[in-house]
Structure formats: structure tokens, C-alpha cells
Amino acid sequence: MLMLQQSLSKTWSSHIWLRLLNDLEKILSNHLVSTTILLAVQLTPRRWLNLQEYQSKKLMSDNGVKVQRFFVADTANEALEAAKKLTTSVGGRPRQQRSCLLLREDAKEFVLKAQILAGGRGKGVFSSGLKGGVHLTKDPQVVGQLAKQMIGYNLATKQTPKEGVKVNKVMVAEALDISRETYLAILMDQSCNGPVLVGSPQGGVDIEEVAASNPELIFKEQIDIMEGIKDSQAQRMAENLGFLGPLKNQAADQIKKLYNLFLKIDATQVEVNPFGETPEGQVVCFDAKINFDDNAEFRQKDIFAMDDKSENEPIENEAAKYDLKYIGLDGNIACFVNGAGLAMATCDIILLKGGKPANFLDLGGGVKEAQVYQAFKLLTADPKEPMSTRPGTFSVTADSPLLRPSTWRMQPRSLWPAWLRNDSFVLTP
Structure with missing residues (x-):
């Protein structure tokens, strides 16, 4: 337990653990699930579904949330044609969807966004030499020229591997003036055992920076999942975000629609940054990020059918076939746990002692023999992860900071080898 508590630090692993806790607590907090059923539930590691921005915006638009007019293109020519379409009226949109879009008869400016599952696109760099995965322009021809330098090239950001991620699609959207930007998110909060509204009047920037520098500007509303969001909560959050007069009611209405969407699609997070207002007096969701509860795949088949695995490493897709949770890292010490x-x-612990893990691989509690076999095949196929093939042994190279097996069977501390029982955790031969 001590080792687990030590791992809950400000590292990438903490986020993975909290997401696992959220999935479990959603099951435990469901009053309709009996004790008998709970005992039969077997949680296996899953790859969490994340959608591209354009897919999230379509879900929002289809559910009454106001977004910009946009098109998706996978060639430079399609991007050019999309920009030309945006200079005309809404056209072929169904009438019931038109009220959910912030529309002008013609777009005066366009925003072109590379579509990858990573943040920091605006400051990213393409392998083509183009800087920035988000561009503004008033010329449709420039949209096509920029798209030509995006599609088919890798975009490297602070959240991607060093080599970046290949861009297969771009989103061409109507660029609207923003008079004010705020931040809004709905997420599952483990400490509250349910959904929470999180908002800040400072939007358009990293919310982590706001929380660190101005924590008083972070507002929360805990929602009773059985009662749902109350009008008073939506109004209070809208007011805390700085919306006044008619905009307050409009923002509250959008907040309620976002929460209804959150429940309808079994999301674990709906984040809008910025959640802003235009000079014309409209509240708009300018950006969208939605994460989903993979345990609800059986009732969200249409959404999970949109899953794009093209950005995954082939080894991650192979692991998913066997319900193995594999995340590739940059080190050379394999972890099989x-x-x-x-x-x-x-x-x-590997990082603490100066090593670098090559992967995160969790077999889960209900692992079968075939899964163990496939897990070893995955690890031995990765050139970064040298290991012996002797049964029961998992070793590393002589030049590694750790000259011991990098995984162990959980036993009482008294049965651990002396070198592992050492409180200083100095791993020596």
C-alpha cells in the first residue's frame, strides 16, 4: 500500500490510477447494482476512448450545444473546398441543427486545426517545417496551402512522442471573434464520488496554470448524480464565470445541455476551453475534449465506432486485442506487472533510481495464460526492452541502473529479499 501511495504523485501514473478509481466508483455508486452482481464484476484493463475535436464538436452540436460551423478534410483540396463552403450560408444542415451553430451568412475568417489526440497543437512543429497546428487566415487559398503542409506530416507537441504524430485530417472552421474566454469542465471526481462542474473566468489558457497562480478563480459545483444538475447550480456557475444579463441565462442553458450530454454518452470528462462569448452576444463552445467510460461501450456502440486507432503504436493496438493495457515509454527497462x-x-521507483521504464504493462486481476503469453511476445518484440526468456526471470542489460528483475510477485514484506527490504531502496547486485 505504501508503494501505491508513493506512486500517487504529480506524474503521468497518477492520472491513470485516478481514472481506474473513477471507473470503479461509478459502479459502486450505482444504486441499481446489487451486491451479488458487484461480486461478479471483473475489471480488466482497457484502452480509454478519446475522440478527435471535430468528433466531439459534432456530438455537442447534435445535442443542442452551440459550436462554430466546421468541416473536416483529409486532403488539401478538400480543405480548400471546405473554406469556400464556409463563405456561403449553412446549406445542407438539417433545420433542427441550425440553432446549435453560431452562423453568419458567410465566414470572414477561417481557423485551420490539425486533428490529433494531443494538446499543445498551437505551439507544435510539423515534420514539413510548418510551425503551429492551429492557423487563422482570411484567404481560402491559404487554407489549402497550409493544409498541404499538415496532412500526411507528423506534428510534434509537448504531449506527443519526440517524432510527433501523423496528421490524417484537419478541421476547417468558421473563425468567430471572442470578446471573452472562460473555462468549463464536467468530470467524474473521485473525492466527491460523482460528477463535478469546474469553471474559471480565465479561459483559453492551461487551467493548471490558473489553479497554481490564482486558485481563487477556480469554482466547483458538486452534482448529485441521482438528482442531476439544478438550475441554481447552472446559474451560479454562469455567474462565477462572469456572464451577465441575458448571457447568464444563455450560459446556464449551455451548461445544463453539456451536463445532459455528459450523462447521455457515459463520459468521464467534458472539457470546453474556451467556453466564450462573442461580440454579438452569443455563448459558444469554441473547443471540446470528451473522455468516455469504456465500461459503457456496450450501450454506446455508435460512439465507440468512431474510435480512431491510427495514432496508436502498432504494439498498443496488438495489446488491446488481448485486453492488455500497454503504454509505450521512452526508456529501456521493461515492466511486466x-x-x-x-x-x-x-x-x-525505476524513475526514482535513475532508470527509465520502457513501458507500462498491466495484466489485470483476471489474466489468463494466453494473455501472459501474448504479453511476453509484445515485450520481446520491442527493441527497447532487452530481457531474457528464461521462465520466471525478467532481466535488464548490464548497463542499466537496475541490475535486478524489474517486477516481482507481491508477498509479505518479511519474505522480500534483503536487497528489496532495505528501506533506502538502493537496488544493488
């Missing part, structure tokens, strides 16, 4: 908590603690 039964249990997410121990896996994260192992990675943290």
Missing part, C-alpha cells in the same frame, strides 16, 4: 497500482509504483 500484474496490477495497475504495482505497475505504476514500479515505474515510479
Whole structure:
């Protein structure tokens, strides 16, 4: 337990653990699930579904949330044609969807966004030499020229591997003037055992920076999942975000629609940054990020059918076939662990002692023999992860900071080898 607590630090592994806790707590907090059923539930590691921005915006638009007019293109010519379409009226949109879009008869400016599942696109760099994955222009021809330097090239950001991620699609959207930007998110909060509204009047920037520098500007509303969001909560959040007069009611209405969407699609997070207002007096969701509860795939088949695995490493897709949770990292020490908590603690200890894990691999509690076999095949196929093939042994190269097996069977501390029981955790031969 101590090792698990140590792993809950400000590292990438903490986020993975909290997401696992959220999935479990959603099951436990459901009053309709009996004790008998709970005992039969077997949680297996899953790859969490994340949608591209354009897919999230379509879901929002289809559910009454106001977004910009946009098109998606996978060639430079399609991007050019999309920009030309935006200079005309809404056209072929169904009438019931038109009220959910912020429309002008013609777009005066366009925003072109590379579509990848990573943040920091605006400051990213393409392998083509183009700087920035988000561009503004008033010329449709420039849209096509920029798209030509995006599509088919890798975009590297602070959240991607060093080599970046290949861009297969771009989103061409109507660029609207923003008179004010705020931040809004709905997420599952483990400490509250349910959904929470999180907002800030400072939007358009990293919310982590706002929380660190101005924590008084972060507002929260805990929602009773059985009662749903109350009008008073939506109004209070709208007011805390700085919306006044008619805009307050409009913002509250959008907040309620976002919450209804959150429940309808079994999301674990709906984040809008910026959640802004235009000079014309409209409240708009200018950006969208939605994460989903993969345990609800059986009733969200249409959404999960949109899953784009093209950005995954082939090894991650192969692992998913066998319900193995694999995340590739940059190190050379392989980790093969039964249990997410121990896996994260192992990675943290390796980093603490100067090593670099090559992967996160969790077999889960209900692992079968075939899954263990496939897991070893995955690890031995990765050139970064040298290991022996002797049964029961998992070793690393002689030049590694860790000259011991990098995973162990969980036993009482008294049964651990002396070198592991050492409180200083100095791993020596």
C-alpha cells in the first residue's frame, strides 16, 4: 500500500490510477447494482476512448450545444473546398441543427486545426517545417496551402512522442471573434464520488496554470448524480464565470445541455476551453475534449465506432486485442506487472533510481495464460526492452541502473529479499 501511495504523485501514473478509481466508483455508486452482481464484476484493463475535436464538436452540436460551423478534410483540396463552403450560408444542415451553430451568412475568417489526440497543437512543429497546428487566415487559398503542409506530416507537441504524430485530417472552421474566454469542465471526481462542474473566468489558457497562480478563480459545483444538475447550480456557475444579463441565462442553458450530454454518452470528462462569448452576444463552445467510460461501450456502440486507432503504436493496438493495457515509454527497462497500482509504483521507483521504464504493462486481476503469453511476445518484440526468456526471470542489460528483475510477485514484506527490504531502496547486485 505504501508503494501505491508513493506512486500517487504529480506524474503521468497518477492520472491513470485516478481514472481506474473513477471507473470503479461509478459502479459502486450505482444504486441499481446489487451486491451479488458487484461480486461478479471483473475489471480488466482497457484502452480509454478519446475522440478527435471535430468528433466531439459534432456530438455537442447534435445535442443542442452551440459550436462554430466546421468541416473536416483529409486532403488539401478538400480543405480548400471546405473554406469556400464556409463563405456561403449553412446549406445542407438539417433545420433542427441550425440553432446549435453560431452562423453568419458567410465566414470572414477561417481557423485551420490539425486533428490529433494531443494538446499543445498551437505551439507544435510539423515534420514539413510548418510551425503551429492551429492557423487563422482570411484567404481560402491559404487554407489549402497550409493544409498541404499538415496532412500526411507528423506534428510534434509537448504531449506527443519526440517524432510527433501523423496528421490524417484537419478541421476547417468558421473563425468567430471572442470578446471573452472562460473555462468549463464536467468530470467524474473521485473525492466527491460523482460528477463535478469546474469553471474559471480565465479561459483559453492551461487551467493548471490558473489553479497554481490564482486558485481563487477556480469554482466547483458538486452534482448529485441521482438528482442531476439544478438550475441554481447552472446559474451560479454562469455567474462565477462572469456572464451577465441575458448571457447568464444563455450560459446556464449551455451548461445544463453539456451536463445532459455528459450523462447521455457515459463520459468521464467534458472539457470546453474556451467556453466564450462573442461580440454579438452569443455563448459558444469554441473547443471540446470528451473522455468516455469504456465500461459503457456496450450501450454506446455508435460512439465507440468512431474510435480512431491510427495514432496508436502498432504494439498498443496488438495489446488491446488481448485486453492488455500497454503504454509505450521512452526508456529501456521493461515492466511486466500484474496490477495497475504495482505497475505504476514500479515505474515510479525505476524513475526514482535513475532508470527509465520502457513501458507500462498491466495484466489485470483476471489474466489468463494466453494473455501472459501474448504479453511476453509484445515485450520481446520491442527493441527497447532487452530481457531474457528464461521462465520466471525478467532481466535488464548490464548497463542499466537496475541490475535486478524489474517486477516481482507481491508477498509479505518479511519474505522480500534483503536487497528489496532495505528501506533506502538502493537496488544493488
